[in-house]
Amino acid sequence: MRYLPLTDTDREDMLARIGVPDIDALFSDVPAGKLLKGPVDLPRARGELEVERILGKMAGKNTAASAVPFFVGAGAYKHHVPATVDHLIQRSEFLTSYTPYQPEIAQGTLQYLFEFQTQVAALTGMEVANASMYDGSTGTGEAVLMAHRVTKRRKAVLSGGLHPHYTAVVETLSEMANDEVVALKPDVSANEDILSQIDDSVSCVVVQSPDVFGNLRDLKPIAEKAHAHGALLIAVFTEVVSLGAVVPPGAQDADIVVGEGQSIGNALNFGGPYVGLFAAKSKYIRQMPGRLCGETVDSTGQRGFVLTLSTREQHIRRDKATSNICTNSGLCVLAFTIHMTLLGQAGLARLAEVNHANAVKLADALASVEGVKVLNDSFFNEFTVKLKKPAAEVVEVLAAKGILAGVPVSRLLPKAGLDDLLIIASTEVNTDEDRAALVAALVEVL
Amino acid sequence: MLNRQGRPTQAGEAAHAEHATFTGNKALQQVEPLIFEIGHHEATGVDIDKPAPFKSRLGKHARQGEIGLPGLSEPEAMRHYVRLSQKNYGIDTGLFPLGSCTMKHNARLNEKMARLPGFSDVHPLQPLSTVPGALDLMLELARYLMTLTGMPAVALSPKAGAHGEACGMMAIKAAIAAKGEGATRNVVLVPESAHGTNPATAALIGFSVKAVPARPDGTVAVEDVKALLGPDIAAIMLTNPNTCGIFEPQIVEIAAAMHEAGAYFYCDGANFNAIVGKARPGDLGVDAMHINLHKTFSTPHGGGGPGAGPVVLSERLAPFAPVPFIHVENDKPHLIETRGEAPAGNKPFGRMTAFHGQMGMYVRALAYMLSHGSDGMRQASEDAVLNANYIRAGLADLMSLPFPDHPSMHEVLFDDEWLKGSGVSTLDFAKAMIDEGYHPMTVYFPLVVHGAMLIEPTESESKAALDLFIATLRDLAMAAKGNDKERFTSAPHHAPIRRLDETRAARSPVLKWEKPAPAKAAE
Numbered sequence: 001m002r003y004l005p006l007t008d009t010d011r012e013d014m015l016a017r018i019g020v021p022d023i024d025a026l027f028s029d030v031p032a033g034k035l036l037k038g039p040v041d042l043p044r045a046r047g048e049l050e051v052e053r054i055l056g057k058m059a060g061k062n063t064a065a066s067a068v069p070f071f072v073g074a075g076a077y078k079h080h081v082p083a084t085v086d087h088l089i090q091r092s093e094f095l096t097s098y099t100p101y102q103p104e105i106a107q108g109t110l111q112y113l114f115e116f117q118t119q120v121a122a123l124t125g126m127e128v129a130n131a132s133m134y135d136g137s138t139g140t141g142e143a144v145l146m147a148h149r150v151t152k153r154r155k156a157v158l159s160g161g162l163h164p165h166y167t168a169v170v171e172t173l174s175e176m177a178n179d180e181v182v183a184l185k186p187d188v189s190a191n192e193d194i195l196s197q198i199d200d201s202v203s204c205v206v207v208q209s210p211d212v213f214g215n216l217r218d219l220k221p222i223a224e225k226a227h228a229h230g231a232l233l234i235a236v237f238t239e240v241v242s243l244g245a246v247v248p249p250g251a252q253d254a255d256i257v258v259g260e261g262q263s264i265g266n267a268l269n270f271g272g273p274y275v276g277l278f279a280a281k282s283k284y285i286r287q288m289p290g291r292l293c294g295e296t297v298d299s300t301g302q303r304g305f306v307l308t309l310s311t312r313e314q315h316i317r318r319d320k321a322t323s324n325i326c327t328n329s330g331l332c333v334l335a336f337t338i339h340m341t342l343l344g345q346a347g348l349a350r351l352a353e354v355n356h357a358n359a360v361k362l363a364d365a366l367a368s369v370e371g372v373k374v375l376n377d378s379f380f381n382e383f384t385v386k387l388k389k390p391a392a393e394v395v396e397v398l399a400a401k402g403i404l405a406g407v408p409v410s411r412l413l414p415k416a417g418l419d420d421l422l423i424i425a426s427t428e429v430n431t432d433e434d435r436a437a438l439v440a441a442l443v444e445v446l
Numbered sequence: 447m448l449n450r451q452g453r454p455t456q457a458g459e460a461a462h463a464e465h466a467t468f469t470g471n472k473a474l475q476q477v478e479p480l481i482f483e484i485g486h487h488e489a490t491g492v493d494i495d496k497p498a499p500f501k502s503r504l505g506k507h508a509r510q511g512e513i514g515l516p517g518l519s520e521p522e523a524m525r526h527y528v529r530l531s532q533k534n535y536g537i538d539t540g541l542f543p544l545g546s547c548t549m550k551h552n553a554r555l556n557e558k559m560a561r562l563p564g565f566s567d568v569h570p571l572q573p574l575s576t577v578p579g580a581l582d583l584m585l586e587l588a589r590y591l592m593t594l595t596g597m598p599a600v601a602l603s604p605k606a607g608a609h610g611e612a613c614g615m616m617a618i619k620a621a622i623a624a625k626g627e628g629a630t631r632n633v634v635l636v637p638e639s640a641h642g643t644n645p646a647t648a649a650l651i652g653f654s655v656k657a658v659p660a661r662p663d664g665t666v667a668v669e670d671v672k673a674l675l676g677p678d679i680a681a682i683m684l685t686n687p688n689t690c691g692i693f694e695p696q697i698v699e700i701a702a703a704m705h706e707a708g709a710y711f712y713c714d715g716a717n718f719n720a721i722v723g724k725a726r727p728g729d730l731g732v733d734a735m736h737i738n739l740h741k742t743f744s745t746p747h748g749g750g751g752p753g754a755g756p757v758v759l760s761e762r763l764a765p766f767a768p769v770p771f772i773h774v775e776n777d778k779p780h781l782i783e784t785r786g787e788a789p790a791g792n793k794p795f796g797r798m799t800a801f802h803g804q805m806g807m808y809v810r811a812l813a814y815m816l817s818h819g820s821d822g823m824r825q826a827s828e829d830a831v832l833n834a835n836y837i838r839a840g841l842a843d844l845m846s847l848p849f850p851d852h853p854s855m856h857e858v859l860f861d862d863e864w865l866k867g868s869g870v871s872t873l874d875f876a877k878a879m880i881d882e883g884y885h886p887m888t889v890y891f892p893l894v895v896h897g898a899m900l901i902e903p904t905e906s907e908s909k910a911a912l913d914l915f916i917a918t919l920r921d922l923a924m925a926a927k928g929n930d931k932e933r934f935t936s937a938p939h940h941a942p943i944r945r946l947d948e949t950r951a952a953r954s955p956v957l958k959w960e961k962p963a964p965a966k967a968a969e
Contacts, residue, residue, distance in 0.1 A: 001818060001821075001822040001825060001826075002817075003551055003553060003817070003818070003822070003826070003905075003906065004822070004825060004826060004829055004905055004906075005906065005907065005908035005909075005911075006829050006832070006833075006905075006908065006909060010908075010909040011829075011832060013909070014832055014833075014835075014836045014909065015832070017836060017839050017840075018832075018835045018836060018838075018839045019839070020835075020853075023828045023831070023832060025853070026831050026832070026835055026853045026854075026855075027693070027721075027724060027725075027831070027853075027855075028853060029692065029693035029694070029695045029852055029853065030693055030721075030724070030725050031695065031697065031698045031730075034698065034725050034726075034729050034730060035724060035725055036723065036724055036725060036726070036824075038824075039723055039819075039820035039821045039823075039824045040593050040594060040723055040726075040820050040824075041593060041820070042590060042593055042594075042815075042819065042820040043816070043819055043820065044819040044820060044821050044822075045817065045818055045819035045821055045822040046816055046817060046819060048555050048817070050816075051555060051559070051813055051816045051817050052555070052558075052559070054816060055559045055562065055565075055583075055809065055812070055813060055816070056559075056562060057579075058564070058565075058579035058580075058582045058583050058586075059559075059562035059563070059564025059565050059579055060564055060579065061564065061577075061578045061579030061582065062564040062565070062568045062576065062577045062578070062579040062580050063568070063572070063576035063577070064563035064564055064567040064568060065567045065568065065569055065572075066563060066567050067563070070569075072569040072571055072572045074571055075570075075571070075800055075801070076569055076570055076571070076801065078567075078569065082491070082492060082520070084491070084520055084523060084524055086561075088524070088527045088528070088531070089748075090557060091527075091528070091531040092531075092536045092537075092538035092539065093531040093532065093533075093534035093535070093536045093538075093539065094531050094534060094536070094748070094749055095536065095538075095552060095557075095746045095748060096536035096537035096538045096539075096542075096549075096552050096746055096747065097534045097535060097536040097537075097747065097748070097749045098542070098544055098547055098549060098747045098749070098750065098885075099747070099749070099750035099751075100749065100750065101544075102535070102876070102880065102885065102886055103943070103946050104877070104880055104938050104941035104942070104943050104944065104945065104946070105533075105534065105535040105880055105885065105938075105941050105942070106533075106534055106535065106749070107530070107533035107534070107942055107943055108530035108531050108532065108533040108534035108749075109534055109749035109750065111478070111480070111530050111533070112527070112530055114480070114957075114958070114959070115480060115481050115482070115959075117957055117958050118480075118482060118958035118959045119515060121958050122513055122514045122515050123513060123515070128957050128958065129957075129958070131750075132751075134605035134606060134609060134751075134752070134799065135605065135799060135800060136800065137799050137800035137801075138605060138609070138798075138799050145650075163800065165797060165799075165800035165801065166800060168769075168784075168785075168796060168797035169796075169797055169798065169799060169800065171796060171797075172616070172768070172795065172796025172797050172798065173650075175795075175796060176616050176619055176650075176651045176652055176795075176796075177650065177651060177652045178652050209507075216504060216505060216507040218506070218507075243509075243513075244509070244513070245504060245508065245509055246504060246507045246508065246509055247507050247508070247509050247510065248509070248513075260800075267561075267566040267567060267806075268566065268567055268568060268569045268570070269560075269565070269566055269568075269804075269805050269806040270565065270568045270569070270570050270577065270580050270801075270802060270805035270806075271570030271800070271801025271802040271803065271805055272570075272605065272752070272799070272801060272802070272803055272804040272805055272806065272807075273605070273751075273752030273754075273804045273806050273807060274752075275752075285955065285957070291750070292955070292957055293957070294951040294952070294955050294956055294957050295951065295956040295957075296946050296947045296948065296950045296951035296956075297946070297947055297950065298943045298944040298945060298946050298947070299936070299944040299945050299946075299947075300944050302943055302944070304943045304946045305946075306946050306948050306951050308948065308951040308952050308955055308957075309952055309955060310952075311952070313642075314608070314642040314643050314645075314646035315641075315642035315643075315891070316642070317642070317646070318642050318645040318646060318655075319645035319646055319648065319649035319654075319655045320649070321642070321646040321649075323646070323650070324608045324611065324612060324643050324646035324647040324649075324650050325606075325608055325609075326606065326607060326608045326641075326642075326643050327606045327607070327608070327740075327750055327751035327752070327753045328750050328751045329751045329752045330747075330748040330749035330750035330751040330752070331746065331748030331749060331751065331752060332748075332751070332752055333751075334527075334748075334749065338523065338527055340515070341481050341485070341491070341516075341517065341518050341523050341526070342490070342491035342492050342517065342518065342520065342523050343490060343491070343492055343517060344485060344486075344487070344488075344489055344490045344491070344515055344516055344517015344518070345487055345512055345513040345514065345515040345516075345517065346487070346488055346489070346490045346517055347490035347491070347492045347494065347517055348513065348515070349509075349513070350490075350494045350496065351492070351494055353496070353497055354494055354495075354497050356502065356503070356504065357497035357498070357500045358497075359503075360500050360501065360502070360503050361500065363503070376503070377503075377505065378503055378504060378505035378507060379503055380504065395573055396573055396575060399572075399573045399575060399576050400575075404569070404572050404573070404576065407571045411571060411783070412571075413784075414784055414786055414787060415786060428494065
């Protein structure tokens with residue numbers, strides 16, 4: 001077996017040195033009858049070539065985003081990632097290192113975490129950011145718990161524009177912890193009355209912008225009302241590229257900002273691994289979940305970085321910890337921070353502009369198709385259309401034609417009576433030919 | 447001595463002297479500023495054409511003013527991150543005996559497979575008819591995990607070990623609620639030796655925590671568990687093999703006692719790597735166990751994630767598994783994504799995360815399993831255990847074993863009894879290992895022994911590597927006992943940076959770079 005360095009002679013010598021007759025003597029604490037006598041019923045070891053064949057065959061059955069005109073979004077987005085990113089994150093010293101518990105030999109990881117925290121704080125317009133969460137949805141759940149700790153209240157109000165999976169994650173966590181959740185009904189046109197839900201019992205209001213239907217939302221009035229009642233505003237985004245073009249949540253007085261960072265540096269990966277961005281006002285840092293990297297000096301006065309404020313964390317605080325989280329999303333953070341460094345604010349602004357331009361071009365083209373109605377007043381790179389046929393059926397027919405047209409709302413919200421709605425995203429990867437193909441196919445199908 | 451070109455070929459005196467350099471660099475060790483100190487706001491390392499003029503649909507939401515982030519050209523960015531990487535220790539650098547963390551070899555085949563466009567470039571919400579291979583992969587991974595654990599179901603979606611713990615405990619909570627005992631069964635037993643995530647997870651889900659005392663031999667005794675059982679007990683969270691590196695000898699009795707009392711057995715599977723192919727948790731009475739794919743099945747730790755924490759479930763917990771899950775009907779897989787779509791008999795407790803979990807990690811873990819096969823995985827467990835016991839045999843006469851009565855599994859635990867009076871602490875000893883080119887073992891965990899040193903070599907080390915490691919630790923141990931304090935208390939001496947002031951970092955946290963205030967003009 002190519003991964004195992006010990007030879008049979010080594011094994012014999014080592015058992016002799018330990019002073020046991022055979023390997024099973026070391027498993028003597030396993031209760032009688034529970035030790036397996038031979039390998040389990042699975043295939044035996046295989047060479048690289050055979051493994052490549054097996055997995056290559058599975059992969060080959062899937063339609064890759066790059067292979068077709070691709071307009072699928074709703075929480076994960078197809079973007080171009082510079083070649084440099086994937087090369088760098090595969091360097092052994094990044095890929096095969098552990099959480100930086102020994103900072104003297106982990107300054108590489110710690111410095112990029114510090115750079116990442118600074119980037120996320122700047123992007124969101126917030127004072128502090130942590131070293132990442134698993135993804136945007138779990139980050140949102142953690143943000144709600146954090147708001148409960150800050151306000152000492154236990155009721156969250158969720159906007160109907162929040163991604164339904166995010167809503168489900170918050171509801172699950174809250175149900176388990178016996179916390180209250182008010183989830184407003186799906187709000188396709190961004191005209192829900194969330195302000196009337198806010199009173200002195202509310203811990204936090206969770207609002208996504210751009211929302212799952214693509215609408216841009218005004219957070220400021222919600223922040224004002226929330227603050228007047230001692231509640232917090234949690235602002236969520238699933239498309240971080242939007243921050244290159246829109247007013248950041250920090251400028252609208254959000255207290256906690258959570259987002260999905262997959263778009264920058266990370267592949268679609270059928271849903272994971274991704275990277276959750278998490279930022280807050282600095283007065284709340286001691287209630288924040290997740291790892292934090294901080295600057296300090298070594299014994300000679302040289303600048304260095306360490307994990308800090310770990311008294312919040314599970315390995316110290318156990319059942320009093322701010323969160324049970326142990327890992328973050330280290331390598332996805334690295335991919336994010338390298339891509340963001342390559343972009344810089346100039347590149348990000350340009351990337352955002354191209355995304356918006358492509359979405360506008362597509363929305364304009366679709367608006368002229370009979371049986372298609374664009375519902376959004378405002379949007380960034382994603383919008384919702386109403387079709388004259390059920391969206392899931394249309395998407396299936398278009399998929400058969402080699403076009404991945406978007407996400408039917410019914411996929412996220414079955415039985416919500418929104419079967420004719422389709423969420424369409426357009427990023428920098430789409431060409432004029434892609435858009436023309438989608439428009440032509442819709443004309444044919446509708 | 448000179449060679450024929452007149453070039454000195456002997457190291458000479460220079461090799462023995464430390465010289466401060468003008469740059470602060472030390473040859474391959476480069477001082478590297480932050481991107482904010484080397485980049486410029488107008489610089490970028492990507493070329494994207496400006497779009498033709500168009501009418502914005504951002505409305506009043508358009509960003510005003512700049513973000514305040516620098517960019518770097520591609521060569522600058524490449525050099526920056528390469529230099530940072532050179533300040534890191536990884537598995538590929540050397541022996542990384544971090545107990546409980548399982549720093550085994552990360553095969554690059556797995557990286558290559560995860561990057562096949564059919565896995566990496568597919569969207570979680572594209573039509574399921576376009577991703578049959580993705581569902582095949584998830585089903586195959588599930589089959590391997592269920593076979594290796596002897597458990598009938600698995601929830602794949604949790605994103606890391608602690609997330610898997612939460613998932614398993616939520617399934618238990620849902621099962622208890624379904625029996626109408628939600629209001630009364632709300633206490634979880636957690637041994638003192640447990641990972642900190644266990645009590646944190648229990649608390650997260652609204653359970654209160656009661657500690658099970660540790661026995662002097664490092665194990666949990668069934669009598670101690672029984673003494674705590676009652677109608678208020680929901681579950682026990684027990685790590686097996688435990689955090690002292692010992693297989694819990696009474697695990698079957700403990701499971702039976704829990705079940706008899708109407709409670710559940712959550713097994714923390716962080717150390718599953720010791721028994722893969724040797725023993726099955728399903729045979730031991732486990733109701734739920736998370737599996738850290740990044741430990742047992744070698745998906746890279748990546749400097750602290752991403753991980754993956756699928757949870758195997760017993761028959762009585764299986765109906766409560768969260769969405770999404772794959773339901774196979776007439777040989778056809780259906781991905782169930784919402785509670786409402788769940789087929790009869792399923793009562794999913796909710797959703798752990800958006801989408802379907804850590805697909806990228808699934809691919810890597812399955813590549814590991816396919817490569818090793820049933821025989822290779824069994825051998826890997828045996829070699830991991832053999833290596834740990836070999837280290838133990840090589841050091842037991844110099845260092846102190848708190849629990850000598852049980853064989854070690856995949857990791858061996860020492861305490862700091864043997865350092866008493868030396869003036870050298872566990873931390874000092876760990877830092878001196880850095881100077882010798884090793885990553886330190888896990889220190890000060892588990893909490894049940896003083897000054898813990900938890901050594902897990904994994905199966906990836908050769909005998910020669912272990913022999914040198916043992917010899918090095920013996921030399922260090924002798925020095926520690928022999929009054930060579932300086933080698934320890936000011937270590938590391940040769941790392942890119944010396945010991946860091948963690949108190950200062952916590953007292954006045956600096957969590958991001960701030961532009962320095964402009965220097966005042968000289969008077």
